[in-house]
Amino acid sequence: MAHLLHHYLSETAARTPRHPALVAGEVSVGFAELDRLSDAVARALQSAGVVRGDRVAVMLENSIEYVAALFGALKAGAVYVPVNPSTKADKLAYILTDADVRALVAPAALARQVVPALGEAPHLAATLWVGPAGADGPRSLCWADVTAGPHRAPADPGLIDQDLAAILYTSGTTGRPKGVMLSHASLVSTTWSISTYLANTPDDVVFCLLPLTFGYGLSQVLTGARVGFTVVLERSFAFPADTLARMVRHRITGLPGVPTVFSTLLGLDAFKGADLSSLRYLTNAAAPLPTSHIQRLRERFPDAAFHSMYGMTECCTRICTLDPRDLDAKAASVGRAIPNCEAYVVDEQGHRAAPGVIGELVVRGANVMRGYWNRPDETAKRLRTGPLGETLLHTGDLFTCDADGFLYFVSRKDDVFKCRGEKVSPKEVENALYELEAVAEAVVVGVPDPADGMAVKAYVVPRDGATLSEAQIRQHCRGRLESHLVPKFVELRDALPKTDSGKIKRAVLAETA
Structure with missing residues (x-):
């Protein structure tokens, strides 16, 4: 059984080597080939001096290269740090410096905005450029050169599941993003949990138009690697009609989205008649979807399950999910805590709130973050010791809970x-x-x-x-x-x-x- 996040990929590659892992545009790659690519990236990073615990930033659009770089960083023993490719030079420099990033994977096409930030990152030892041409930077490497040649496994970095797997930067009230530290154990458990309640199978074809730099998008790739299903990667949602056509062509079974996506699709005339009869489930997270939109989606897809979910980066992006069977009775709820997690509401005195009383949502479980990178004071505000000696995450979000144990989001305590x-x-x-x-x-x-x-x-x-x-x-x-x-x-x-x-x-x- 996998105990490190990248073991999911290696085990699936051994089990179903030729099964399509990713589809990006007209290119498809099987699990064995994805495993080989990520091994090649891991070897290159290790050759550049990356060792266990070093941070490796990945600044790419949704692509096969992105996923290979993600798993390659993990296999090298590094901590994966996602960076949105639209990030400007000053913010990029801040993240590279704050996380003491050792290596960066970036598109050569964005060299103009990336290179100025490299000079402000004193710990950066290598830049792996993806694209037809490389660019200047500390020890520049070319993707085509790195991934060519026979398959050779990287050196074992000696990881255990308590080692960090990722630092995901999230905005804070100060305007400066904070790095959320997530361990291999946390992400392995949450990936198992998500794929369990969604009942994923190797036959699923999940359409991912969410950025992989966003935790909700990342979870599609991680659950795909665990279960062995195919993830169709979409780079943007700029042309919804074209995106819809690709959903139909690939006979998708899963559609993860946010309110913007579903609102846009519901407004398309072509959406009404598109053949999406293969669709097995839809998921919504990140922000509540109006109940009227949920109803319209259910009318459009009467045979597909709809999952309302709630989460935050500090909990591996997932805390609660509403069982589709409870949707009629609890349409406004985000459900109950996911497997291997407990979530409840506390009043101002820190006691469990009575049903209907507004209070702060508190979470305990394997999905809870390790803390904020280099932010002990911020960490102390969120993570506290519970009555059983466990770590409790105080979310800062206001909720109520009904008599049946279903949770309802009210508002956020801060301005974010x-x-x-x-x-x-x-x-x-x-x-x-x-x-x-x-x-x-x-x-x-x-x-x-x-x-x-x-x-x-x-x-x-x-x-x-x-x-x-x-x-x-x-x-x-x-x-x-x-x-x-x-x-x-x-x-x-x-x-x-x-x-x-x-x-x-x-x-x-x-x-x-």
């Missing part, structure tokens, strides 16, 4: 919200807005949106005499931020409400919005 399934730190967007000389004051809040779940809204006060337009603000943000952080709504104001001490009343603006 999710847009298109990804966390948004208002402070990070505000920092970008304040770079505009014409901006005197700015505040960002999340507003309910049928497509995005929560959309980014910016309230901006121009400086006296300055000229500022919504178009200028969005153009500036597109050049500084990832797409989900760019404000969807901008409201220019003469002034913002403030407290007596001069602080902007964010809650008042959020309520007004």
